[in-house]
Amino acid sequence: MKQERKWIYYLGLVLVAALWGANFGVSRKAMETFDPILFAFLRFSISMPIFFLLLYLKEGSIRIPVKAALQLAAIGLVGVTGLEIAVLYSIKYTTLANASLLNVAPWPIFAALFGPLFMRERMTSRLVVGGAAAMAGVCLIILGGAEGFDLSSENMIGNLLALGVSIIGALYNLACIPLMKTYSALRVSTWYIAFGVLFMFPFTLGTWSKVEWSSLSFGSYASIMYNVLICTIFAFIVWNASMFRIGAARANFFRYVVPASAVAAGYFFFDEQVSGWQLGGTVFMIAGLVWISFEKKESQASFSRKKSA
Template sequence: MDKDKKWIYYLGLIAVSIIWGANFGVSRSAMETFDPILFSFLRFGPAVPFFFLILLIKEGSVGLPWKAVLQLALIGLIGVTGLEIAVMYSIKYTTLANASLLNVAPWPIFAALFAPLFVKEKFTRRLGVGGAAAIVGVSFIILGGAEGLNLSSDHMTGNLLAFGISIVGALFNLACMPLMKRYSSLRVSAWFIMFGSLFMLPFTAGSWGKVDWSELQTGHYTAIVYNVLICTVFAFVVWNASMFKIGAARANFFRYVVPAAAVVAGLIFFDEGITAWQIIGALFMAAGLVWISTEKKQPVQAG
């Protein structure tokens, strides 16, 4: 990989993580109006035509062989429908801090462990050291907040669900990699998001009538547009393209920027404080990610 282009992909991963983290602030008020699953559908469903339009303009066609279509239907069911609903319920049955830590922190570890099952990526010493520093950093960021870690048995269901999300999410990312090798990250993204949206639609059946659509304000529409165009269309195109070039194991450690961006969003949108532990954690995380991204030899990938 060209050294100059490598930095573009790392910047892409960081930018998307900031976008996803900021979305906690953008969407929090909208979630008071919309059922969480309905809001998830409003994020992914309207994005589908944009994906296929971009795909048609860029690549001249949108089709896939039936075998790949069936694979992406399963990936969409698990990686979009299943994960999005699971995230909502994990937050419902445990604290936000617990859900964030157990969802975010183990995800890159599982991606690194499972990577050899899908692609030929080397787990290097630099990745291990940088990843460990980033894990310490993201733990400080999440646990340094007001809630902290709550190990009460009352939260066990949500804790286990959040931990399961990190395993399934890592497998979801890795399952896309061989398909991206044969087709393109854009084509793969368009199809699995389409299927994920279709499978999610039945779960919204009882939610549409609960929304007073005539009372929606500019902020609600802004949140939906931000989720559709920025958090989904732009973010998935950039993330998957960058992940394919950098490698899934390495790229997923950049998910640790998400909770850091969420903390900053909380400060900007809701005047929430930032603690010294969170600042220390951000420094640890940044050091770990810089250490990972400056490795000269990139892992070899194969379909």
């Protein structure tokens, strides 16, 4: 991969992670109107026909072989239905700081550990050092907030769910990589979201009648559109395409931008305070990610040769 071309994919990862982080604030406002699972269902179900339209216009067909469809159904069940519900309930049963830390920090580690099961992707010393610095930074960002980290017994269910999100999320990301060697990121995203929507629908039964649809505000519609157009359609395509080019282990460390962006959103939109520890953590995180991004050309070339061997 050419050095100048590589930066496009790193920029895509940072942009998507920042948009996902800002969505914490957007979704928090939306939760005042919508049941959490219903809101997640609206996000993915509205985006689904747009994905299929884009796929048809770009590639001329939407078909997928039965074998790949079964694989994508499993990915959709785990990576959309299961992951979204687990995230929501981890937030419900533990503190926001606990959920943020356990959802995000271990994810890249599990991606690196499980990576050899799905692809030939080696861990370099640069990735280890940069990843460690970025993880230290994200821990400071989350723990430097008002809530801190609470290991009390009443939070244990939520803590375990949040840790499970990291494991499930890493596996779901990695499972997409082999399919994207045959099909485009757009085709893979379209179909696993479609299956995820199908499996999520039963969990929304009984919640539709609780929403006063006739009196929804502009803000409610805006939050849905932000989630559909920006956080789902744009974000999933860019993230999957960038992850395929950069490598899952390396790309997943860029998820550490999410909590930093969420803290920034809280500061600008909800007047939440930012501590010196959080600012210091942001510096650590950025330094780690920049260190990962400046991987030598020889390492990239060596990695490419090993993949083609």
